[in-house]
Every structure is written in C-alpha cells, then in structure tokens.
Amino acid sequence: MPKSILAVNAGSSSVKITFYTFENPPRTIADAVVSGITAPPPKLKYRQGDKKHKEEIKEKLSTPQDAFKYLLQRCFSDPDLSEVASVDDLEYICHRVVHGGDYREAVEINDETFDHLKALEDLAPLHNFSALEIVRLCKVELPKVTSITFFDSAFHKTIPEAIRTYPINQKIAKANGLRKYGFHGISYSFILRSVAQFLDKPIEKTNLIVMHIGSGASICAIKNGESMDTSMGLTPLAGLPGATRSGSIDPSLVFHYTNEAGKLSPASTTEMHISTAEEILNKQSGWKALTGTTDFAEIAVENPPSKEHQLAFDIFIDRILGYIGSYYVKLNGEVDGVVFSGGIGEKSALLRRTLIHKCQCLGLAIDDAANDKGPGDEETVKDISKGSGKGPRVLVCQTNEQP
Numbered sequence: 001m002p003k004s005i006l007a008v009n010a011g012s013s014s015v016k017i018t019f020y021t022f023e024n025p026p027r028t029i030a031d032a033v034v035s036g037i038t039a040p041p042p043k044l045k046y047r048q049g050d051k052k053h054k055e056e057i058k059e060k061l062s063t064p065q066d067a068f069k070y071l072l073q074r075c076f077s078d079p080d081l082s083e084v085a086s087v088d089d090l091e092y093i094c095h096r097v098v099h100g101g102d103y104r105e106a107v108e109i110n111d112e113t114f115d116h117l118k119a120l121e122d123l124a125p126l127h128n129f130s131a132l133e134i135v136r137l138c139k140v141e142l143p144k145v146t147s148i149t150f151f152d153s154a155f156h157k158t159i160p161e162a163i164r165t166y167p168i169n170q171k172i173a174k175a176n177g178l179r180k181y182g183f184h185g186i187s188y189s190f191i192l193r194s195v196a197q198f199l200d201k202p203i204e205k206t207n208l209i210v211m212h213i214g215s216g217a218s219i220c221a222i223k224n225g226e227s228m229d230t231s232m233g234l235t236p237l238a239g240l241p242g243a244t245r246s247g248s249i250d251p252s253l254v255f256h257y258t259n260e261a262g263k264l265s266p267a268s269t270t271e272m273h274i275s276t277a278e279e280i281l282n283k284q285s286g287w288k289a290l291t292g293t294t295d296f297a298e299i300a301v302e303n304p305p306s307k308e309h310q311l312a313f314d315i316f317i318d319r320i321l322g323y324i325g326s327y328y329v330k331l332n333g334e335v336d337g338v339v340f341s342g343g344i345g346e347k348s349a350l351l352r353r354t355l356i357h358k359c360q361c362l363g364l365a366i367d368d369a370a371n372d373k374g375p376g377d378e379e380t381v382k383d384i385s386k387g388s389g390k391g392p393r394v395l396v397c398q399t400n401e402q403p
C-alpha cells in the first residue's frame with residue numbers, strides 16, 4: 001500500500017494531526033484535532049472525507065503529548081481508516097515547531113539537529129517544549145519514520161535588519177540570539193499562497209496585512225510576497241495579547257508586579273526552565289486574567305456577561321488597530337487585502353465587524369451579510385468586503401498550520 005505523511009501541530013490549547021497521501025500534491029486522508037486542553041473537558045473533532053465526528057473526551061488529557069498519543073491511537077484503530085492502520089504506513093512525520101532560531105528552512109531530525117533544537121528551547125521553553133516532546137516520542141516510539149521539523153519563524157527570515165533588531169547592546173544581542181524572530185509563519189505562508197491565488201495575483205506582487213488570531217495572536221505585514229514585519233518578537237509573548245499572554249507591555253512592569261520576577265517559576269521542571277516573569281506574562285495574563293476564561297467565544301458576544309469581558313474585547317480591538325495602522329503606513333498604503341484567520345479571526349463576525357468599522361479611514365468596509373455568514377466548511381478564502389472592488393479587500397482565510 002502507498003505510504004502516508006503525518007503532520008502534527010501542537011498549539012498552546014490544541015493538538016492537530018493530518019494524514020496525507022505521499023504524492024505530489026499530497027491529498028488529505030483524514031484529520032483530527034483535540035482542543036480545549038487548557039479548558040477541560042477536551043474535545044475531539046475528526047474528519048475523513050464526508051465522515052465527520054465530534055465528541056467530548058472522557059479521559060483526562062492534560063498535555064499535548066497525551067493528546068497526540070490519544071489521536072494516534074484513535075486513528076490507527078479506526079477500521080475505516082485502512083490507509084493508516086499502523087506506523088508501517090507512515091513515510092514521514094512533519095512537526096510544526098514554533099521557534100527555529102536561525103534555521104531558515106525545515107530540517108530533518110537526527111541526533112545533531114534534535115540537540116540543536118533542545119538548546120534553542122531556552123529561548124522559547126513554553127512554545128517548543130510540547131512539540132519537541134512529541135518529536136522525541138516519535139524518535140523513540142516510531143524510530144523507522146523520518147521526522148521533519150518546520151518552523152513558524154522561518155517565514156519571517158525576510159524581515160529587514162532595522163525591524164528585527166532591538167536597540168540594545170549588539171554584542172550581547174548577537175551572542176544570545178536576541179532579535180525579532182516572529183511566529184505563525186506556517187500559517188502565514190499558507191494564507192499568502194491561498195489569498196494570492198484567490199486574488200489572481202503573483203505571490204511576489206502580493207501585499208497583505210494578515211491577522212492570525214487564536215489563543216496565540218499575531219499580525220503580519222507582507223510586502224511583495226515576503227514578511228516585512230510581524231507583531232511577535234524574540235518569543236511569541238510580544239505584540240497582541242492572547243488567551244493567557246499579556247502581549248507587549250512596558251518591560252519594567254514585571255519588576256513592579258513581583259520581586260521574584262527572575263526566580264525560576266514553580267512550573268519549571270528539571271528539563272524546562274521558566275522564570276516567574278515568563279510564567280506570569282505567558283500563562284497568567286491575557287483574557288484569562290481579565291475575565292477568568294480562555295475562550296474568546298465567551299468574550300466576543302453582543303451582550304458580554306461582565307464589564308471585564310467587554311474590557312478584554314476592547315483591549316484586543318485597540319491593540320490590533322494599532323498594528324493595522326502601523327502596517328498600512330509601512331506598506332505605503334499599497335495593500336491588496338486585510339485578512340482574518342485563526343480561531344477568532346475565522347469565527348468571530350463581531351470582532352471582524354467592530355474592527356473594520358474602525359478602519360473606515362483606510363477605505364476598508366465589509367458586507368454585513370457576508371461577514372455574518374463567514375466562510376463555508378470547504379471555503380478556504382472568503383471575500384467579505386463591501387464596495388466596488390477598489391481599495392484593499394477584506395478576506396477571511398481558513399488557515400492550515402499543518403506543516
């Protein structure tokens with residue numbers, strides 16, 4: 001039987017896997033996702049051709065590794081999924097790894113590259129740890145299958161020096177790799193390809209402002225088909241707030257918040273070192289700190305249940321607006337499209353409407369009916385703009401972060 005490719009994406013609140021045929025172009029065989037790992041009970045969604053299935057998971061799955069094992073087990077034991085009945089049916093496993101440091105392209109995992117990625121973990125412990133644990137699990141439990149890691153940061157290798165450099169001592173910056181890397185790049189490159197095709201423009205002539213807004217949220221300015229700026233930085237903490245992340249704040253704030261900022265947080269393990277400051281700003285901030293929920297669907301509602309919910313919504317809108325304005329200017333007003341993607345961007349008509357109404361001065365407008373309807377299941381890109389077709393299009397893109 002022909003072999004398959006397994007793609008894995010361990011996000012902050014979900015693990016998604018997709019099986020593809022090993023051919024060019026690959027065809028999707030099945031995909032499955034466990035979501036709600038940080039807001040139990042976890043939920044399973046499964047799709048194979050026309051067959052769709054949703055359920056609440058009874059088992060306790062508290063880590064992405066648990067979720068990955070659960071997903072693999074489910075798929076291998078599904079009698080309808082005869083193409084992938086066991087490990088022997090897999091040719092490659094492609095892993096999404098958030099932080100690739102100076103790697104500009106994908107790499108095959110061997111002892112040397114794995115060790116290099118482990119060393120990088122200090123820069124992004126909260127984001128690389130889960131994915132690398134899954135890479136390690138595959139190395140040990142599925143040793144015959146080649147693992148390839150694809151990096152979120154690689155798409156942003158084109159960001160110019162003046163944008164990627166922090167104004168700090170450059171000797172220290174270079175020695176410690178302290179610069180803007182940027183993330184969500186697998187998603188941005190999928191969106192760029194899909195939107196350029198939708199607009200019938202060559203990729204290298206396409207200029208976009210793209211929002212990838214989910215539990216982790218970022219925004220990217222794409223000029224002539226290349227990333228020119230993005231809101232995340234050295235780590236995914238910078239820029240927009242998220243489910244549990246503060247986003248950009250005054251860096252001094254953390255020393256006023258606690259005098260233990262530099263100490264190791266209790267969440268650290270022998271393998272993963274996180275400072276108390278990183279723990280607070282990455283895990284105890286964002287919507288969760290403001291409202292108690294990590295689920296933006298409870299916040300983005302017409303009549304929010306509390307004024308804190310309204311405040312969380314208003315803060316998010318304010319921060320996104322700041323970047324749209326800045327990127328519009330950096331792109332010299334030559335913008336083909338403003339694109340919404342990620343769990344919130346794809347599903348919240350209210351957020352899209354609120355935001356675009358505040359961007360009228362840039363010539364952006366949406367068709368309320370098209371916006372309320374959102375994209376259909378099989379629709380990768382949907383145009384929700386109003387008007388003659390002049391000025392930037394407002395689009396929703398159902399992104400695919402599977403490497």
Ligand SMILES: Nc1ncnc2c1ncn2[C@@H]1O[C@H](COP(=O)(O)OP(=O)(O)O)[C@@H](O)[C@H]1O
Nearest residue numbers: 011013214215216295296297342343344347348
């Ligand atoms: N209808 C909705 N309105 C607003 N937010 C939503 C809606 N549906 C899902 N979301 C939010 O999308 C986020 C998850 O986005 P996703 O991109 O899948 O996350 P991750 O960063 O884990 O990959 C969650 O905060 C979820 O609450």
Ligand SMILES: CC(=O)OP(=O)(O)O
Nearest residue numbers: 011012183184216236
């Ligand atoms: C880079 C990042 O923030 O990823 P996620 O959205 O999966 O948390």
Ligand SMILES: [Mg+2]
Nearest residue numbers: 011214215216
């Ligand atoms: Mg995500």
